[in-house]
Structures are given as C-alpha cells and as structure tokens.
Amino acid sequence: MSYHILERTQLLPVTLPEAWKFFSAPGNLKHITPAYMGFEVLSDSGSETMYPGQIISYYVKPLFGFKMFWMTEITHVKEQEYFIDEQRFGPYQFWHHTHFFREIPGGVEMRDLVHYRLPFGPFGKLAHALLVKNQLHGIFDFRYQVLEKQFGKFPEQV
Template sequence: MVKITRHSGIYTLESEQFLKISLKEAWEFFSSPTNLTRITPEYMGFEITSPYEERAFPGQIITYKIGVLPGVKSNWVTEITQVVENQMFVDEQRFGPYAMWHHEHWFTETDDGVMMFDRVSYKLPFGRLGRWFHFLIEKRLIAIFTFRYKILASLFS
C-alpha cells in the first residue's frame, strides 16, 4: 500500500489504490483543492487559507496551515506545476516544513475503475539531524496515506 525508499538524501513515498469509479469522477474529486480537507486526518488541523479555483491548473498557488508534528502548526505554500487533464497533476512545496516536496498524482483508467498512484519525493530540513528524525516523519506520512486509503475506500466502495 505505502512504501518509502531513500536515495541520495531524498525520500520517495509511493502509494497506489484502486477505486471503483470512472476516470471522470476520480479527476473531478482529486483535482479539486476542496477535497484535500476530506482526505486529511482531522488531527492535523488542515486548513486552506488562500482563495482557490475549483480545479487545479498549472501555476495555481494554494496556501494552508497544517499540523506537521503534534502541537506544531506550519504554513505551507504549494504550487500546481503540471496538469494533464484526466491523467496527472503535480504539486510542489514553495514554502513549508520540508526542504523539498514534489507530489505526483497519477490516474489510469482500468476496465473496472481507476488505479490511482501517488509518488512523493521529499527532503527533510536540518541535514543529518533531519535524517535522524526521519522515522517520526515516515511514521506520520504512512499514517496520513493509510488514513487517505481508508477514507477513499469508504467514499468510493
């Protein structure tokens, strides 16, 4: 379901999930920033703080407040850098808790629904100190993507 690998100081999280919905339904749901709140654990206090369009588009800037660690909230600014309608989009952190964050969202139509694939490449701040604490970040990211998996399974079962 969710795996994380490390290479050259960068971590890559990969997750895939089959959804029994049409490609059009998947695209409408995932390309809308509004739905980020629905698939993020409530304990993270996720809140979009910028005005936004209903659909993702290249160059779109979205700002949020999010709990990155228990009791620690951070401002986060992402930019939608690529969009290929009904196929994929990419969001990248411009300012926030990571030294780097590049999140690819891929959608492939199948006979029975849609296979959704996420690839997040990220780098932690603080050099060696950040790497020592990666186990906390890894645990949190796995929990977030596991939560998302369960929510999506219940929404689209």
Template sequence: MKMYLLNQEQLLPLSPEEAWKFFVHPGNLPRITPPNLGFKITGELPEQMHAGMIVSYTVTPFLGFAVEWVTEITQMREPYFFVDEQRFGPYRMWHHQHIFRETPQGTLMTDLVHYVLPFGLLGRVAAPLVARRVRGIFEYRRGALARELGVPSS
C-alpha cells in the same frame, strides 16, 4: 542530502474522469486529510485546480506546532495526472505526483511523493518518524476515499 520516496497505489472502481472530478476540486483536500494534522486552507481557492495554482494552508505535523505550507500545481494533464510541489513549508523539498491510469477494474491511482527533510543530520535522525507520519497520512486518505467515493479501502 537524502531524498525519500512514498509510493502508494489504490484501485478506484471509477473511470479516470470520475476520479478526476473529485481530485480536481481543491476543497475536497480537507475531506481526505487526517484531522490530527490540523490542516486548514488559508487562501482562496478556485472551483477547479489548474496548472500554476497556488494553495496555502497550515498544518500541525508534530506537537501542536502550526506550520505554513504553500504548494503549487506545476503540471496537469486531465484526467491522467497532476503534480504539486512545495514552494514554502516543512520540507526542504516536496514533489507529489498524482497519477490516474485506467484498468479493466477501474482507475489505478498512484501517489509518488519525493521529499527531502530539512535540518541535515537532525532531519536524517527524524526520517523514520517522518516516514511513518507520511505513510499514516496516506493510509488515512485511503480510508477517507473509501468513505467519500464508496470504494474499497484495501
């Protein structure tokens, strides 16, 4: 079993509390997800995220094939970090840490995503394609945050 890692940082010229206000609302997730992913929330959402919260949605990662994805917010420490983990979905394992660290320039937001692909050898063969797709999702998010929050995208 091979584990893959995406590590991305983005400087937000906001305080951790201001950045947190955007990310704590699960309804904002579709606003920063690429439209071509076919992301649709299928369950009810509370006003604010909390540890233990389950989020269910569908995604269309490849070739128009919709997949159910269920994640749980497993850890949360306002306004510094939260973790979402896949409970059911397209990966064998998905663990996404969202970390917000105050700097003199604002908040350094770090995404650490550890994931394992299903299907054994076939998953390993597809790994470069999946890694490119995952990076693309987070690159889109970088630009979306620039639009949504009025912050630089680079």
C-alpha cells in the same frame, strides 16, 4: 544528498472523470487528511479545479500540534492523467508529489509518487526515522480508508 520516496497505489471503482473531478478540486484535500494534522486551506483561488501555476496555501500541524504554514504550487496538469504539486514554503526542504490516474477495467488506478527531503541535515534524518516516515505513511493510510468509504472497495478487494 539523500531524499526519500513514498509511493502508493489505490484502485477505485469509479470512472476516470469522477476520480479526476474529486482529486483536482483543492477543497477536497481537507477531507482526505487526518483531523490531527489540523489541515486548514487558506487560499481561495475561485477555481473548482486546479490549474498549472495555482498556488494553494494551508496551515498544518505536523509535529506536536505546532501550526505551520505550507504553500504548494500546482506545476503541471494533464487532464485526467496526472498533476504535480511542489512545495514553495513549508516543513520540507523539498517536496514533489505526482498524482497519476489511469483508467482500468472496473475503475481507476490512482498512484502517488512523492519525492521529499527534510531540512536540518542529520537532525532531519533522525526526525524522518523516528517520526516523519511513519506519519506520512499514516496520512496515506488514512486517505486510503476515507476513499474506500467514499467510493467503495474495488471489486477484486471485496
């Protein structure tokens, strides 16, 4: 059984409370997702911050503009340290995404660790090699740029 890992780190020149407030608000997901993904949040939990057990549902257009339903659950939250979202229904056979936050001199280190697996056996492996891997990297590259524009470059990166 094979699965894939995507890990990304970004340094942001903001306080830990500012970073946490932004990333723990489900409504901000749309702002850090490329428009071509057709990301549309469907659920309205009435909460401005996430909590364990929260279900968030969306529509996404990951392949060729086909709209797909995606539902995730926020399974763990440790305030200003990390939170985990896991797919319950959607395009992946398995999706486990941990978002880590750590205060550092001059700002915050934000690290993402995603473990995922595609369905359809050998066809999923082929789709990953030809399309999905690059698309996921592109989504995280886009997010990096959006966050840099919103919060600024970390001093060592200027």
